[in-house]
Amino acid sequence: MTQFLVNGVPRQVAADPDTPLLYVLRNELGLMGARFGCGLGLCGACFVHVDGVSVPSCDTPVWSLEGKSVVTVEGLTPHPVQQAFLDEQAAQCGFCVTGIVMTAAALLERDPHPDETAVATALDRHLCRCGAQQRMIRAVVQAGRPQEASDG
Template sequence: MLASITGKSIITLNVNGENKEVAVKPSDILLNTLRNELGLSGAKPGCENGDCGSCTVIVDGWPIKSCLMLTVEAIGKKIITVEGLQNAPIQKAFVENWGFQCGYCTSGFLMVCHALANIHPDANDHVIEEWLQANLCRCTGYEEIKNAIKSIMQGNI
């Protein structure tokens, strides 16, 4: 259940394992709060309507497009940003498999792939393809991203 918030209120968010107090308005989106109030710039503003996935973070274990979530909806939830991965295997897999090109979409893909590895550790090609459809890469790096997540699934990282 959401707290009743009017005007600007101080709320507590659990981000990357730490409780952080932030002043927010009811209309603030999580993406802007993470970037502007907490200085966590890993989630990128892209389309800002949920299509591209560059703003993806993990909320209670699931990848969420932070441009579509109000900050107040995150009260009482555990948020992980790319800054909170702290040397997760998917990061090494992206490096070893060249799972990035320009890098703008990379943090969103890292978050989707990290969640996928945790939720479906035995994912087949169909499930991987389905999950990767949530994010866009304009540099067409999908094959390398698939190779990165598959290397995690096969225990090669």
């Protein structure tokens, strides 16, 4: 039995200790945001946060999560990077987007105002076959811009 937090909720999982977190999230907890891409942690479609670090859930065994905190894209909302993706129309097919949003959110925690180079470097592990990378980079940079105070 492995105990950890998922999106702030205590969970107890009876899965085989070597079961990938991705399978637990999707099959046991019904959280479908992280997607299966390559199964090797190389494409980025399955990224989630574990104790604030963006990691591939497809090659993170459930035993390694004991006492840790996991945040999926379902638990991230609302986040400025999500609105920026909408504003920039950064998602095309959407398959890779949840993993990219998770990595972008982790980047913005470490570096609240990244430039395009920092964003491109952070997202380098993620594959997007639709070619929307430039829009995604612009969206993350936009999400990191200080919000102007409104005159109200």
